[in-house]
Amino acid sequence: MTATTPKPGLTGDFHTDSTALTRFLGDLAGRSTGEPAHGPLRTAARLARRRFLERHADRLYEELTDGRRAFHRLDDLAGAAADAVPGLVPTKAELEVERCRSQREKLGLEIDHGIFFHALLGSELSGRHLLDAMRRPTERALAALSGFRATGRADFGVVTVERRGDVGEVTVANTAFLNAEDDLLVAALEAAVDLVLLDDSVRVGVMRGGPMTHPRYARRRVFGAGINLTRLYEGRISLIDFFLTRELGYIHKILRGLSVPDDGRDWWPEPVEKPWVAAVDSFAIGGGAQILLVFDRVICAEGAYLTLPALREGIIPGVANLRLPRTGGNRLSRQMIFADRRIEADSPEGRLLCDEVVPEERMETAVAEAAATLAAPAVLGNRRVLHAHEEPEDELRRYMAAYAIEQSRRLHSPDLVENLERTWISRNR
Structure with a gap:
């Protein structure tokens, strides 16, 4: 921030500060046209957003959720925030323009989402x-539920679900990219x-990669190849x-199941939960290893x-930094995260991460x-208590x-862009 850059006068009153922030950010936006993602005016704007949210995150969240009576997903919440306090986060129209830029050309608008969700989740x-x-x-899942209950099958394009007895089998089939994940695959997997x-006749979930069409892995199953670096290079991987x-x-949801409203009809509401293989x-x-x-x-x-x-690659491996030390220990975690150590499943280290x-x-057997083992009725209560001890929800929050x-900053860091450029060049020689 330069010495001549003004600061919004924040008073502690939500409405007064919202107006002051919007005015301040509007002025900076007019002056920062053409400035790179980490220019001084953009930095000043981010600091102003941070200071506002440090004071008003809970009040803003109440405004956006009707006193926490409404349950909005991340994208809808961000869209509502853009309307409620103009300039606080990018509008959907601004994001559409940003999404058309390659990762190198982006203005770093999603860093504002990082600031926003840091405050709310904190x-x-x-x-x-x-x-x-x-x-x-x-x-999307609710719309498909009746058909799935009737036929035992649902097709989301890159993901299919099939009910076999009391097992619900999720098969990942993003064959064009060896099951690498992108925005579309994440949405399909959640559905x-x-x-x-949601299907009461299913007692256990299974996730497995489908057979590939890539010449090197033709007809072989692949669990997952991590983040889709092609889509990231193109600027089509979203923070939200x-x-x-x-x-x-x-x-x-795999870890804790679906939440249910505490409407007073049950003395202790239980999540809709299943064990998973x-x-x-x-x-x-990458992401394939993280979710294990x-x-x-x-x-x-x-x-x-x-x-x-x-x-x-230049990013943070999801929640692996929290969960892997608990499973594999600190030293193995650092070797995998900092040194990209390959772990063979059939090795002493692999046995820490794989059960069999x-x-x-x-494999099928x-x-x-x-x-069949996990279908035992007592599994759910045991896993619920285990998760509450191993990873309290507040720890994840x-x-x-x-x-x-940190991930929003990584996405717009020069080294990540350089890594993507090198990968792109080597793949297209």
Whole structure:
């Protein structure tokens, strides 16, 4: 910030400060046209947003959610905030323009989302309500539920769900990208997970990668290849729709199930929860390895391996930084996160992350046996108490508050852009 840059006069009154912030940001916006993502005027604007939210995050959240009676998802909440306090976060129209830019050309507008969600998630009052809102079923899943109950199958394009007896099997089939995740795949996975949780005849969920069409892996199953670097290079990976929704949506639902309203009809409302099995064929890279940490049973085929190349890519590997030390220990966690150490499933380190390693031809049987074990009625109560001790929801909330800021800054860091450029060039030679 330069010496001549003014500061908004914040008084502590919500409405007065909202007006002052909007006026201040409008003035800076007119002066910062053409300024890069980390220019001094944009920095001044971000500091003003931070100071406003430090004072008024809970009051703003009350305004946006009708006194916490409404349960808005992240994207709707951000859109409402853009209307309520103009300039606080980018409008949907501004985001559409930004989304058309490559990652190198972006103005860093999503950093404002990082500031916004850091404040909301950092508040015990607002953050808990927001986590609860993100565990409600998606409209896409509710629209597909009657058909799934009738036929036992739903197709979301890159993800399918099939009911087999009392098992709901989610198959990831983003074959064009070896099951690498992007905004569209995250949305489809959440709808699929919702269906498994909502169907009363399903007792256990299973997630597995489908057979690939890539020449190197033709007809072989792949669990996941991490983030879709092509889409990230193109600027089509969103902080909200990918990084934040992924963690607070389908992954959190696998861990804790769907939240239900406490309407007084039950003396202790229970979440709509199921145990889950992950079946890893070939490999689980990046995000594929991250999500294994929330499954109740992980079955790997012989020869499968796991890696977390996020540091090499320039991003933070989701909630792995919170969960991996608990599972693999501090030293292994640092080797995987900081040094991209490859972990063979059938190794002493791999056995910390996988429950069972079987020959490829035994995968179907091993998964079925694991699902049958987890269908025992007492599993749900045990996993609920286990999760409450291992990872209290407030611990996840505080982690996600820090993650919102750090990941938003990583997305617009020069080294990440350079990494993407090198990867793009090497792939297209």
